Structure formats: C-alpha cells, structure tokens
Amino acid sequence: MFSTIKAKLIALIAVAMVAIVSISATGFIGMRNGSDAVRQYSEHRMPSLYGLMEIARGQLRVRVNNRDLVLLENDPGAQAKVSKLLEERLSALGQIEKGGKIYESLPLGSEEAEVWKQFKSNWSEFLKLCNDVNPEMERLAKAKSPKELVEIFGEIKKLIAKVRVSASALQLTLDKLMEMNDRQAASYAQSSAALMSTMTVTTNSASGIAILLILLIGLYVFRSTMKQLGGEPGVAAEVANRIALGDFTSKIELKAGDSGSLMASMQQMSEKLSETITQVRTTAEELTNASTQVSSTSQVLSQATSEQAASLEETTSAIEQMSASIAQNTDNAKTTDGIARKSSEDALANAASSEELSATAEEMSAQAVNLMEIMAQFKVVGDTTMRMATRPASTSRTTSAKRPVKASEGVNDFEKF
Numbered sequence: 001m002f003s004t005i006k007a008k009l010i011a012l013i014a015v016a017m018v019a020i021v022s023i024s025a026t027g028f029i030g031m032r033n034g035s036d037a038v039r040q041y042s043e044h045r046m047p048s049l050y051g052l053m054e055i056a057r058g059q060l061r062v063r064v065n066n067r068d069l070v071l072l073e074n075d076p077g078a079q080a081k082v083s084k085l086l087e088e089r090l091s092a093l094g095q096i097e098k099g100g101k102i103y104e105s106l107p108l109g110s111e112e113a114e115v116w117k118q119f120k121s122n123w124s125e126f127l128k129l130c131n132d133v134n135p136e137m138e139r140l141a142k143a144k145s146p147k148e149l150v151e152i153f154g155e156i157k158k159l160i161a162k163v164r165v166s167a168s169a170l171q172l173t174l175d176k177l178m179e180m181n182d183r184q185a186a187s188y189a190q191s192s193a194a195l196m197s198t199m200t201v202t203t204n205s206a207s208g209i210a211i212l213l214i215l216l217i218g219l220y221v222f223r224s225t226m227k228q229l230g231g232e233p234g235v236a237a238e239v240a241n242r243i244a245l246g247d248f249t250s251k252i253e254l255k256a257g258d259s260g261s262l263m264a265s266m267q268q269m270s271e272k273l274s275e276t277i278t279q280v281r282t283t284a285e286e287l288t289n290a291s292t293q294v295s296s297t298s299q300v301l302s303q304a305t306s307e308q309a310a311s312l313e314e315t316t317s318a319i320e321q322m323s324a325s326i327a328q329n330t331d332n333a334k335t336t337d338g339i340a341r342k343s344s345e346d347a348l349a350n351a352a353s354s355e356e357l358s359a360t361a362e363e364m365s366a367q368a369v370n371l372m373e374i375m376a377q378f379k380v381v382g383d384t385t386m387r388m389a390t391r392p393a394s395t396s397r398t399t400s401a402k403r404p405v406k407a408s409e410g411v412n413d414f415e416k417f
Contacts, residue, residue, distance in 0.1 A: 005228070008221040015217050019210025026202045045185045048106050052178050054099025059174070061092030062130060063167060066160045069137065073153045082141045086134065093130055096123070103177075112180050119173035126166040133159045230254060230261025239266050243273070 065088055072078035072085070100123065108116060133156060140152045229236050231253070239252055243266065252267040 005221075005225055008217075008224065012214065012217045012221055015213050016210075019206070019214065022206045023203060023210065026199065026206050029199075044106055045181060045188060048103055048181050049178075049185070051099040051101075051103030051106070052174065052181060054102065055096050055174060056099075056178070058092045058094075058096030058099060059167060059170065061095065062089060062163075065089045065092060066133075066163060069133075069156060070153075070160060072140075078149070079141055079143065082137050086137045086141075089130070089134065089137070093127065096127075109180075112177070115173060115176045115180065119170065119177060122166065122170040122173050126163065126170045129159060129163045129166050133163065228261055230258055230263030236262055236266070239263065243270055 065085055069082070069085055072081060075081065100120070104116070136152055136156045136159065140149065140156070143149045143152055226232075252263055252270070254261070254264055254267065258264050
C-alpha cells in the first residue's frame, strides 16, 4: 500500500492534517461549551446578582435612613435635615425597585420563582410601611411646636418598628435569592472548571496520540526510504555520478543482506557494465585480429589470382599453338590420304610393283594410326588444360607452388611424334 515514497509522504501529511483537525475540533467544542457557560453566567447570573445587590444596597440605605430619622429626635436642627433624609429615602426605595425590575426580567427556575414571589409580597408590605413613614416625615418638617414634634417622632418610631419587622422578612427572602444565585454561580464555575479540565485532557490526549502517530509514521517513512535507498541520498547521488563518468571500480558499501535497495542495484549495474565493457573490448580485439587475418588472406588471394591469370594466359597461348598444330596435322593427314589414294591408283596401274606398293600402303596405314593416336593425346591435353583454367582459386593457390605445365612442352611432345 505504501510502496512508494510519495504514498508514504501523503500518508504522513494526511495523519498530521487529521491530528490538527482533531485538536482544533476538540478545542472548538471545548471553547463553545465554555463560552455557553460563560454566556449563561454573564447573561443570567451576573445580572441576577447585580439586581439582588441593588435591592440589598437600597434596603441598607432605607435602614440607615430609618436610624438617622430616629436620631433626629434629640437634634435641634431636625426639621432642617428631615427633607434631605426624605429625598435619600425615596432614592433608596427607587434603587430597590430598580434592582427588582432587573432581576424579574431574567429567566428564573421553579424554586427561584417561588422565592421571588415571596420576596415580591414582602417587598409590597415593606414599601407600604415605608410609604407610611414618608407623610410623617413631611409633617415633621412642617411642625411648629415641640409637643407636635414629640407626637410625630412617637408615630415615626412605631412605623419604623413595623418597617424593621418587614425588612427582616424581606432580608430573609433576599438572602435566599442570593444563596440560590450563589449556588448557581458556583455550579456554573464548577461546570466550567470541569469542562476546562475535560477539554484539557482531551486536547492533550489528542495531541499526544497525534504526535505519537506522526512520529511512528515518520519513523516508518524514514526507515523504509533509507532501506529502499540503501544509504544516504547524497551518497547515492555521488555513486550515480561516478558510474555516469565511467568509474566502475569504486566499491559501494552495502549493509548485510541488502540485495534490493537502490545502492545494491547500482552495485549490480556497475558490475554488469564492467563485465559488458570487458566483453566488448575482448570482442573488439578478436575482430581486429580477424580483420588482420582477412587482410592477409586477401593479399594471398590477390597474389594467387594474379598467378592464375598468368597461367590462364599461358594456357590460352598453348591452346592456340595446339590448335595450329592440330590444323597442320589435319593437313598432313589429308596429304597422306591423297598419297595413299594415289599409291592405290599407282598400284592398280602397275601390278608389277604390287608388293612394293603393298609395303608402302602398310607403312602409310601405320603412320595414319600413329597420327590418330597423337590427335587423341592432344585432345586429352586440351581437356586437362581447360580443367586447369576453370579450377577454383583455392586449388590454384595450392597448385601455384608447383611448376605449371607449359603448352610448349605438349607441342614438343607432338613434334617428337
């Protein structure tokens, strides 16, 4: 499957990409869940706590205002200060109402909604009692006699006592709401911490697995590539350059049992090329020697051809002489035949000399026989000469060392006859 370096590198890159995507996806999911928790806390719990804190601060201001109002009983300048206290009281009540509106606008759980309902009931009672104090404070500001002031302060103390009871009930419900919101905030914090821990573990695990896979695949790619090369790429390139330059004598260092790597193949190629070049050189030397022999043979054949041509010329001349001799012999035979005929005629004419003519005829007949034998010998010599003229060059080269038969000798033999 991963037989090529390209496939191995693609696998390594694919694993690295999958690892990066996995880590990114894990971080994204963790960040999304964490952002959901943060959004819930920031959009719900923080405003809820802010609203409750506004209510608590407003209530505290009302309680401080009530205390300051009671302390004005022994203050000669109470009438001058009561108006300012009334303004602060109205501001504190407004702050409580503002906090209640903020809290009520947020989503509430079932238990929280029940407590809030109780808080609203206590708030209505508390607000009514506070509003009952407000007219007495206005009367205090307008009082003209000490007796009237004592009466007003007495009424204010009774109302403030009721306010304190209502404030305590309101504070209890407010503390419950604060406690519930604290628990929810702590729960969000714990879930966020757990989510962060889970995300950290998951991210670290994914990173560790990805790094391990990348290292394993990288090691596999490295070892398999080095096994295919049989050595360092730089060494392989240097060996290839030496072979390209014709250096087949360099020994390539191979690992034990290495027979299929690039370096081993280059070693085998170098040895094969060296053997091939040696065979080519040997063949070239043999061809050179053969060419020398062919050249010598050509010279011998040329010399033999020249000798054969000379022998052929001599044979042709001898044949011409023999033809002339044969023609002369033919004429002599004709003359002899004429003489024989004439002798026969003379023998018939002169019966007296018949014995002499008979001897003469016998002698002439013997000469004619001898003449026919000589002509037969000349025919044999002519046939032999023609065979010698048409004999191949190899036979001529063999017989060229011998003395050629000259036609003049045959003519001399004929003359002897």
